Amino acid sequence: xxxxxxxxxxxxxxxxxxxxxxxxxxxxxxxxxxxxxxxxxxxxxxxxxxxxxxxxxxxxxxxxxxxxxxxxxxxxxxxxxxxxxxxxxxxxxxxxxxxxxxxxxxxxxxxxxxx
Amino acid sequence: xxxxxxxxxxxxxxxxxxxxxxxxxxxxxxxxxxxxxxxxxxxxxxxxxxxxxxxxxxxxxxxxxxxxxxxxxxxxxxxxxxxxxxxxxxxxxxxxxxxxxxxxxxxxxxxxxxx
Numbered sequence: 001x002x003x004x005x006x007x008x009x010x011x012x013x014x015x016x017x018x019x020x021x022x023x024x025x026x027x028x029x030x031x032x033x034x035x036x037x038x039x040x041x042x043x044x045x046x047x048x049x050x051x052x053x054x055x056x057x058x059x060x061x062x063x064x065x066x067x068x069x070x071x072x073x074x075x076x077x078x079x080x081x082x083x084x085x086x087x088x089x090x091x092x093x094x095x096x097x098x099x100x101x102x103x104x105x106x107x108x109x110x111x112x113x114x115x
Numbered sequence: 116x117x118x119x120x121x122x123x124x125x126x127x128x129x130x131x132x133x134x135x136x137x138x139x140x141x142x143x144x145x146x147x148x149x150x151x152x153x154x155x156x157x158x159x160x161x162x163x164x165x166x167x168x169x170x171x172x173x174x175x176x177x178x179x180x181x182x183x184x185x186x187x188x189x190x191x192x193x194x195x196x197x198x199x200x201x202x203x204x205x206x207x208x209x210x211x212x213x214x215x216x217x218x219x220x221x222x223x224x225x226x227x228x229x230x
Contacts, residue, residue, distance in 0.1 A: 035218070037221070042223060043203055043205075043223055043224045043226070044221055044222065044223040044224065045205060047218055047220060091158065093158075101146055101148045101163050101217060101219055102160045102163060102173070103148075103150075104160070105157060105158035106157075107157050108158075
């Protein structure tokens with residue numbers, strides 16, 4: 001069975017602070033895919049990143065960076081110099097090879113960035 | 116390029132009624148998935164369709180059903196509505212099916228309230 005845990009239900013930071021959102025996953029599959037999505041108040045899930053299990057390279061995209069560590073089954077997401085517009089709920093998700101597009105989501109982390 | 120569209124955006128029904136939600140995928144996308152989001156259960160996978168065939172189904176009762184048309188548009192139906200069916204229903208589309216997992220792009224959702 002697959003499981004995704006986002007232990008931080010809510011994080012509050014002041015603008016310009018760095019913040020890391022944790023994601024821990026469980027799967028028995030050797031080939032799997034990890035995702036991060038952002039859900040602003042409008043409700044639509046916005047795709048941020050996809051990573052497959054064979055690619056452990058960390059990735060940076062502007063103020064966003066992701067740290068994938070298979071040894072600890074973690075796929076953490078860091079926002080550098082946070083902004084008010086980053087306020088949203090962030091979801092980590094997992095899918096495995098041959099599962100089609102069935103995503104298992106974590107419970108989400110609500111990030112509030114205060115001015 | 117237009118994103119995933121869902122209609123209606125908001126819906127109010129009473130217990131026992133049935134409801135049909137519609138989803139139009141991104142042009143060229145052939146896979147459509149549906150998810151239910153509630154405060155208590157979070158984001159849960161309902162089902163996925165590809166080429167008019169259901170490929171995967173989540174753990175939901177038979178009251179939840181769906182279909183996909185030849186133009187890839189999809190509908191989901193919930194019969195005999197219960198209070199617990201109140202949720203945000205999200206549709207996602209992806210480009211193709213393969214042995215791996217494609218990146219899914221989500222629509223804005225349909226918020227269903229059952230009274």
